[in-house]
Amino acid sequence: MQPKPPSNPGRRKFLIAATSIVGTGAVIGAAIPFVTAFNPSEQAKAAGAPAKADISKLTKGEMMLVEWRGIPIYIFRHTEESLTNLNKNLSRLSDPDSEEDQQPDYAKNSNRSRKEEIVVLEAVCTHLSCAPKFYPELGTTDFDSDWQGGFFCPCHGSMFDLAGRVYSGVPAPTNLPVPPHYYESEDVLVIGEDEEVT
Numbered sequence: 089m090q091p092k093p094p095s096n097p098g099r100r101k102f103l104i105a106a107t108s109i110v111g112t113g114a115v116i117g118a119a120i121p122f123v124t125a126f127n128p129s130e131q132a133k134a135a136g137a138p139a140k141a142d143i144s145k146l147t148k149g150e151m152m153l154v155e156w157r158g159i160p161i162y163i164f165r166h167t168e169e170s171l172t173n174l175n176k177n178l179s180r181l182s183d184p185d186s187e188e189d190q191q192p193d194y195a196k197n198s199n200r201s202r203k204e205e206i207v208v209l210e211a212v213c214t215h216l217s218c219a220p221k222f223y224p225e226l227g228t229t230d231f232d233s234d235w236q237g238g239f240f241c242p243c244h245g246s247m248f249d250l251a252g253r254v255y256s257g258v259p260a261p262t263n264l265p266v267p268p269h270y271y272e273s274e275d276v277l278v279i280g281e282d283e284e285v286t
């Protein structure tokens with residue numbers, strides 16, 4: 089059974105973006121869970137070509153989904169409030185300081201991100217690889233009485249905060265992975281490489 093959303097649902101936007109060809113990212117409603125329309129060639133995919141995401145339309149509190157090497161990637165832009173809330177549940181997290189090797193060095197910080205307000209996560213539960221769902225609102229949910237926003241895996245109940253840090257006592261053993269990424273420009277995020285290859 090799907091968990092009930094929080095009792096005080098706020099505006100939730102879930103953006104789906106095409107990647108690879110910057111500027112063609114579609115911004116559509118929440119009904120479609122995955123993008124299939126972006127396309128590096130199959131050959132490029134096999135070779136692990138990086139994906140590019142245009143984040144210019146990603147406003148605070150919104151998340152977009154892109155695909156890189158067949159892996160769904162969540163990109164979330166924090167609000168001031170959600171950044172502050174990252175510190176509220178530290179005692180409930182299994183690896184709040186990202187000691188496990190689940191991110192590049194530049195993302196080993198409290199936000200697990202290269203740019204403070206943007207978090208980039210592989211949307212693959214570290215238990216058995218289901219896709220955790222996005223629950224940004226605060227409040228009481230079916231799965232938590234003090235939810236500070238984050239991701240909930242419906243398969244076996246693992247919870248992650250908005251930096252992808254896993255809660256203690258859930259099946260998932262580690263934080264969500266942060267893929268290698270860098271910013272080609274203010275609005276263009278490259279996923280799959282740590283820096284521009286010249």
Ligand code: FES
Pocket residue numbers: 213214215216217218241242243244245246259260
């Ligand atoms: S696959 Fe996510 S909790 Fe099991």
